[in-house]
Amino acid sequence: MLLKIDNLIFIDLIESGIKNLDKHRNIVNDLNVFPVPDGDTGTNMVMTLKYGYEAIKNKNATLNEVISCFATGTVFGARGNSGVIVSQFFKGIAEGLKDKTEINCKSFALALGSGVNFAYASVAKPVEGTILTVLKDATKAVIEKLPIDNFDELFDIFLNAAKISLEKTPEFLPILKKAGVVDSGGAGMVYFFEGISKYLRGEEIEEIEETIKEEYIDLSLFNKETKFEYGYCIEGVLQLTIDISDFNLKDFNKKLDKVGKSIVTTQEKDKVKLHIHAHQIGEVTDLCQEYGEFLKIKIENMTVQNIQNNTDFVEDKKFLYNETDDVPEFAIVSVANNSFMQQKLFEIGSDVVIKSDIAPSAQDFIDAFSLVKAKKILVFPNSSNSILTSMKAGSMYKKAKVTVLNCRSIVECYASLLMIDYEDSIDNAIQVVNDTISRIYQLCIYQANKDFKYGRKQVKENEFFALSNQKILNISNSLDNVTVETVKDILENNDYSVITLYYGINITNEYIEYIIDLILKLNLDVEVASVETNESVYCLTITFE
Numbered sequence: 001m002l003l004k005i006d007n008l009i010f011i012d013l014i015e016s017g018i019k020n021l022d023k024h025r026n027i028v029n030d031l032n033v034f035p036v037p038d039g040d041t042g043t044n045m046v047m048t049l050k051y052g053y054e055a056i057k058n059k060n061a062t063l064n065e066v067i068s069c070f071a072t073g074t075v076f077g078a079r080g081n082s083g084v085i086v087s088q089f090f091k092g093i094a095e096g097l098k099d100k101t102e103i104n105c106k107s108f109a110l111a112l113g114s115g116v117n118f119a120y121a122s123v124a125k126p127v128e129g130t131i132l133t134v135l136k137d138a139t140k141a142v143i144e145k146l147p148i149d150n151f152d153e154l155f156d157i158f159l160n161a162a163k164i165s166l167e168k169t170p171e172f173l174p175i176l177k178k179a180g181v182v183d184s185g186g187a188g189m190v191y192f193f194e195g196i197s198k199y200l201r202g203e204e205i206e207e208i209e210e211t212i213k214e215e216y217i218d219l220s221l222f223n224k225e226t227k228f229e230y231g232y233c234i235e236g237v238l239q240l241t242i243d244i245s246d247f248n249l250k251d252f253n254k255k256l257d258k259v260g261k262s263i264v265t266t267q268e269k270d271k272v273k274l275h276i277h278a279h280q281i282g283e284v285t286d287l288c289q290e291y292g293e294f295l296k297i298k299i300e301n302m303t304v305q306n307i308q309n310n311t312d313f314v315e316d317k318k319f320l321y322n323e324t325d326d327v328p329e330f331a332i333v334s335v336a337n338n339s340f341m342q343q344k345l346f347e348i349g350s351d352v353v354i355k356s357d358i359a360p361s362a363q364d365f366i367d368a369f370s371l372v373k374a375k376k377i378l379v380f381p382n383s384s385n386s387i388l389t390s391m392k393a394g395s396m397y398k399k400a401k402v403t404v405l406n407c408r409s410i411v412e413c414y415a416s417l418l419m420i421d422y423e424d425s426i427d428n429a430i431q432v433v434n435d436t437i438s439r440i441y442q443l444c445i446y447q448a449n450k451d452f453k454y455g456r457k458q459v460k461e462n463e464f465f466a467l468s469n470q471k472i473l474n475i476s477n478s479l480d481n482v483t484v485e486t487v488k489d490i491l492e493n494n495d496y497s498v499i500t501l502y503y504g505i506n507i508t509n510e511y512i513e514y515i516i517d518l519i520l521k522l523n524l525d526v527e528v529a530s531v532e533t534n535e536s537v538y539c540l541t542i543t544f545e
Helices: 007-023 025-029 041-054 063-077 080-096 105-121 131-144 151-172 174-179 184-200 249-256 281-288 302-309 339-347 362-369 384-396 410-419 426-439 479-493 509-520
Strands: 232-240 261-268 271-278 292-301 319-321 331-336 352-355 376-380 401-404 441-447 452-454 457-459 464-468 471-476 498-503 527-532 540-544
Touching: 007 025, 007 041, 007 063, 007 184, 025 041, 025 184, 041 063, 041 080, 041 184, 063 080, 063 362, 080 105, 080 131, 080 184, 080 384, 105 131, 105 151, 131 151, 131 184, 151 174, 151 184, 174 452, 232 281, 249 261, 249 271, 249 281, 271 281, 281 292, 292 302, 319 339, 319 362, 331 339, 331 362, 331 410, 339 352, 339 410, 352 362, 362 384, 376 384, 376 410, 376 426, 384 401, 410 426, 410 498, 410 540, 441 479, 457 471, 464 479, 471 479, 479 509, 479 540, 498 509, 509 527
Parallel strands: 331 352, 331 376, 376 401, 498 527
Antiparallel strands: 232 271, 232 292, 261 271, 319 352, 441 464, 441 540, 452 457, 464 471, 498 540
16 A cells, blocks of 8 residues: 655656556547547657656656656657647646655645646647546546545546546537547546556556667668768767866857757756767767767768658758758748658748658657747647647747747648748738638548448448548548549539649549549539648548638
């Protein structure tokens, strides 16, 4: 029976919670309103929490330091809306437990209340029936039961109340009720705290093995005649071995500027995080070792990346951008979920494109902001799941004014970038984007990966269905039929002049031309264009303007 929590027990509790959530992450991912394989709530939550856990798993520190480091880690590692809310929940708990040398049931219960307050404050318009409600109801149940003698009882109360609240989430959100599912973020928190309860009962949770893919290099592309013109991307964490009072980050950066470009450094007490592009690895490492030793270092040959990707620009593993000394009126940072669209967004105006097949973390956005010299930055999150994360990152970044646009899809971003006058002011650019997005009506066509019922609509496995604003418009056995019928229905009731078909990886150019021809044969006086996206989740996204 656990009466108090110290630093080591706290670490064990967090580890057990993450393991259980990780074990059930696919279940959480599958709690989608529609049965298409685009769910990532469980993955986002696991990665957010693991980012925090990595900061404490081997930490020999006080309880307060451990809790603070974990909370800070989750904030920087937050991915997606659920990740941001979870990170703020633990940030609030850390605030509530500040200066504690050990935790009893009362102090932890009150800290849970602080966590709920932080979680709600992180969302501009909190919605009930989500992870917020589950955390609030579970915390309220614990506080109402005070005094509580031990943590076994406390977490049992919390978990039981969380499960009851989770089952009620469809009553708040009709979309959940129609689909017959509960809130995925709330489910993730239930699995996390279930892991804590298992730890207290002495149950072992199996660790999920992570598969690490080795990056493939086509050796046949290189020989002694190859011009290695781009140099190396060097990233690392430097442990200062000199006195901190003798170290000046600005002076350090000036010295780095003589041996490389694209320099990004941040200092956290006696640790320095470094990113630099240089032609001579030794010049960088020799300079850094005058101040300390590398705890971690990663070196990538950018010429190899460039040749393998057959491009004319410098590409890091995650960020696509141009090295330049120009300081524009404003810079644009956007997000793509594959290399194909990353290149397209870069070519039509984005200064930095983050490639991430899941929602980027707050740290990803901060790193992207650091790659531009502009003092004003516009952000295209390109997913409703990344808006909150990018806003949190923007508030944390102090070197530029960051404005996050209400851009919820890559097609809105694509259309907007084509309309921006990059020589104009940032205010006018924002207005152009908002006007462009407001004019666009869009829908997606998916292929169901299982039978499901949504409201009164019955969709069978492998059938195609058109979805817009959480409403199924049409269902058919063939993609061309559902597309043409949906386009016909919309054009007969609305005055649009341009249609754009954004087609995914499973559709050939010939097939998209066939669909375009079918639409033109409707004789509805409309222009039809197409854009290839390499997207794997949806078949088509169709925009009407």
